[in-house]
Structure formats: C-alpha cells, structure tokens
Amino acid sequence: MLSRTVCGLSTSIYIGLIAALVSSAIAFILASIASFGGRVADGVVCWLIDLVMGVPHIVLLVLISYALGRGALGVFVGISVTHWPSLTRVLRAEMLQVRSEPHIQCARSLGSSWVAIAFRHILPAVLPQFLVGVVLLFPHAILHEASITFLGFGLSPEEPAIGVILSEAMGYLSSGSWWLAVFPGLALLIAVLLFERVGASLRRLMSKEGVQQ
Structure with missing residues (x-):
C-alpha cells in the first residue's frame, strides 16, 4: 500500500505540475490579449472567464475527460483548460x-509593438503574481485529478494513482479495512496542503517585497 501510494502521488504530482504550467500559460496569453487587444478582445476574454467560472470544475473535467476517451490525456487537457480563469483575472488587472x-507609454510612442512590450516590460512586472498563481494552481490540479479518477472518468485502473486506490478501497470499507482508504487519502491531503502552504507563503513574501518597494 505504501508503494502504491507513493507511485500514485508521483503520478498525480506529475500530471498536476504539467497541467498547472499549461493552464498558467493560457492565463498569461488571455490576460495579454485582454490588456492589449482592445475593448472587444477584453470583452471576449471577460466573457470567457465568466463562462468557465460559472460551471463547476468537476462537471467540465468529467465532460472533457469523457469526450477525449478518459485516460491521462483527458485528465491533462481537462485540468489545463479549466483552471486558468482566476489567474487570468488577476494577471489582467496587473497588466x-x-x-x-x-x-510603457513612452515605449509605445517610440514604435515598440505590444508583443515586444508584453515580453520586455509587462512579463517582468507580473512575474511574481504569475509564479504565485502557478504554485496555487498546483494543489488544485492534483486534487481534481484524484477526484475525477475516483469517479471513474480519469486514469485507467491499471495506472498507479490515488484516485484508483481510493476507488478500489471503497469495496473493502464494509469489511472493516478502513486503512485502505484512510492512509492514501491522508497522503493526498497532506501533499495538497503542503503545496497550498508553499503558495500562500510565496504570496505573502511577494506582498511584503511589494510593500517595501
């Protein structure tokens, strides 16, 4: 059980890390479009944010994962395309x-394009918020991966994953084998809380540096 739990956590962390990075990249691109694409582009991005945030994450994850045939690809794509709205809203306000x-106005008057300004001036300015957003997205991605796998719409039963372990353990709870579900679930909870703690500490650190500046 310890071996399966460790392997399951490594799988969840790997998928969560890649999905969080992709979702953060989507957030940065959409925030840049909203900030520099004009009023119409800003309105479209804000509408997309409200649309995605208006639907529960689990519902979107299940639908996307099912449409892509479940498996690791469905989980990865589902998490990547559903976790960007909050970070997009924050980055848009900062940009x-x-x-x-x-x-920025001076660089624009000298003929610099908005693309060049975004990468030379805007990205360094919003990089702290971007890094905090990536770290805070990470635990949510891990938890949602385990959730949809537990519901049967994620990773296949042959793959080592916490969701698979918890799903299998449900059949043994009635016989008194509570440890089959408690210890893997506790390991997942500890991992999620640790990464969320890191993100919260990083956000406080960035806030203190901003106040000092």
Whole structure:
C-alpha cells in the first residue's frame, strides 16, 4: 500500500505540475490579449472567464475527460483548460495597471509593438503574481485529478494513482479495512496542503517585497 501510494502521488504530482504550467500559460496569453487587444478582445476574454467560472470544475473535467476517451490525456487537457480563469483575472488587472505607467507609454510612442512590450516590460512586472498563481494552481490540479479518477472518468485502473486506490478501497470499507482508504487519502491531503502552504507563503513574501518597494 505504501508503494502504491507513493507511485500514485508521483503520478498525480506529475500530471498536476504539467497541467498547472499549461493552464498558467493560457492565463498569461488571455490576460495579454485582454490588456492589449482592445475593448472587444477584453470583452471576449471577460466573457470567457465568466463562462468557465460559472460551471463547476468537476462537471467540465468529467465532460472533457469523457469526450477525449478518459485516460491521462483527458485528465491533462481537462485540468489545463479549466483552471486558468482566476489567474487570468488577476494577471489582467496587473497588466492594465502596468500598461498605464509612463515608461510603457513612452515605449509605445517610440514604435515598440505590444508583443515586444508584453515580453520586455509587462512579463517582468507580473512575474511574481504569475509564479504565485502557478504554485496555487498546483494543489488544485492534483486534487481534481484524484477526484475525477475516483469517479471513474480519469486514469485507467491499471495506472498507479490515488484516485484508483481510493476507488478500489471503497469495496473493502464494509469489511472493516478502513486503512485502505484512510492512509492514501491522508497522503493526498497532506501533499495538497503542503503545496497550498508553499503558495500562500510565496504570496505573502511577494506582498511584503511589494510593500517595501
């Protein structure tokens, strides 16, 4: 059980890390489009944010995973395309604030394109918020991967995953084998809380640095 739990956590962490990075990249691209693409682009991105946030994550994850034939690909794509709205909203607000600063207007008047400005000036300014967003997305991605796998719409039963272990353990709870579900679930909870703690600490650190500056 310890071996399966460790292997399951490594699988969840791997999928969660890649999905969080992809979702964060989507958030940065959409926030850049909203900030520099004009009023119409901003309205479309805000509408997409409200649309995705209006539907529960688990429902979207199940639908996307089922449409892609379940498995690791469905889990990865589902998590990647459903966890970007909150970070997009934060990055959009930061980019709009940085965009109004004098040195950005000066660079624009000198002929720099918005793409060049975004990568040379905007990205370094919003990088702290971006890194915090990636770290905070990570535990949510891990937890949702285990959730849809537990429901039977994620990884296949042959793969080592916490969701698979918990799903199998449900059949043994009535016989008194409670440890088959408690210890893997506790390991998942500890991993999620640790990464969330890291993200919260990083956010406080960035806030203190911003106040000092």
